[in-house]
Amino acid sequence: MENSIKWGRTRDFFAAQLRAAQMNIYSHFTEWFDDTGLSPKQFAVLYVISLNPEVNQRQLANVHSTERAAFGETLARLEEKGLIERKASKTDKRAKVASVTAKGEDVLKRILIGIDEQERAFTANLNDAERHMLLALLLKVNMPHRES
Amino acid sequence: MENSIKWGRTRDFFAAQLRAAQMNIYSHFTEWFDDTGLSPKQFAVLYVISLNPEVNQRQLANVHSTERAAFGETLARLEEKGLIERKASKTDKRAKVASVTAKGEDVLKRILIGIDEQERAFTANLNDAERHMLLALLLKVNMPHRES
DNA sequence: TATTGTTATACTCTATAACTATA
DNA sequence: TATAGTTATAGAGTATAACAATA
Incomplete structure (x- = not known):
């Protein structure tokens, strides 16, 4: 019964496969780093803030x-x-700049220590060459391109 | 200023790149097929229902x-x-089976006619070999694998 | 006038738990 | 007991529009 499902071209669609991959890595990430309570996006935001403590919200x-x-x-x-603090910018009273707290730095450090292992585990079906290829292709797809 | 943003290893993370790619294709898809009002997921669900009109909700x-x-x-x-109708299953009074309406078939047809062009436009930065490679790698990543 | 951040509003997607009808 | 579907609830993420403060 379960086996009689017809998939048609579902597996040929980037939209479907990208969505599946993104859902899978979301689950994998949140499970792996469950103690931090962060999503992939929250981690990425925290990480970029830690690298750019003087950048305002619009830029982030x-x-x-x-x-x-x-x-x-x-x-x-x-x-x-x-995990972060926000305070008014010194140079523009409209803007706010965010900075990572000590607690935030601790959480960030824990994820950064484990992230390579987590991503390798997530891509366990791929060998090293395939892993690099997949990342390179995703970067290429995500590059801005001319409108058709 | 905008250019002084530090990215660190952001571009090395599958989680970030998959999320970006999925967001991009979501926007591209909904814009391309704006007249249908469907998201990639809604399209996928509609498509699978059209192929499997006798399957119940749990299986879907x-x-x-x-x-x-x-x-x-x-x-x-x-x-x-x-776009769909639901009615009680004849063989299991607890279950419901979904089927695509005439209107649903029309919407589905419009998307299926344009989907290949839309996906090619989305992956405009890739040549054919890269496109096939990306899809194959995504399928491989999405295959269930042993827990570590 | 334009920009920064906020608030209000709304929709999609996701999940868990408790419920009902049926198996 | 177990299963199919619903309802209630919650949270994350996304977006638009209107607003106050500031540039």
């Missing part, structure tokens, strides 16, 4: 291809967890 | 790796749009 939102309004919510969640 | 949910409760909501949205 741009980096993560997210609207200002939605991105403010993401930052609010990180702030509620005590 | 399994195909799409979604919990029964959440999947019921997805079907409810398709039903509200008049």
Whole structure:
């Protein structure tokens, strides 16, 4: 019964395979780093803030291809967890700059120590050459390209 | 200023690149097929239903790796749009089977006609060999593998 | 006038738990 | 007892529009 499902061309569609891969890595990541309570996006945001402590919210939102309004919510969640702090920019009173707290640095460090192993485990079906190829192809796809 | 953002290892992480790719194709798909009002997932669900009109909701949910409760909501949205119908199974009074309406078939047809062009446009940075390679690698990653 | 961040609003997707009808 | 589907609840993520403060 379960085996009689017809898939048609489902497996040929990038949209479907990318979505499946993204859901899988989301689950894998949150399970692997369960103690931190962070999602892949929250980790990425925390990581970029730690590298750019003087950057304002709009710039951070741009980096993560997210609207200002939605991105403010993401930052609010990180702030509620005590992982970042926000304060007014010294040079522009409209802007806020975020910085990672000591607790945030600790969480970040734990993920950075484990992330390579986590990603290798996630891509356990691939050998090293395939792993590098997949990452390179994803980067290439994600590069901005001319509108058709 | 915008250019001084430090990315660190962000571009090395599968989690970040898969998430970016999935967001990009979601935007591209919904823009390309704006007149249908469907998301990639809704299209995939509609497509699988059209191929498997006698399959119940639990089986459909399994195909799409979604919990029964959440999947019921997805079907409810398709039903509200008049693209599918649900009726009780003849063989199991607990179960429901979904089928695509005439309107649903029309929407599905429009997407299926354009999907190859849409996916080629989305992967405009890749040549044919790279495109096939990317899809093959995604399929391989998405294959179930042993727990470590 | 334009920009930064916020608030309000809305929709999709995800999950868990408890419920009902049936098997 | 177990299963199919629903409802209730919660949270993350996404987006648009309107607003106050500032540039």
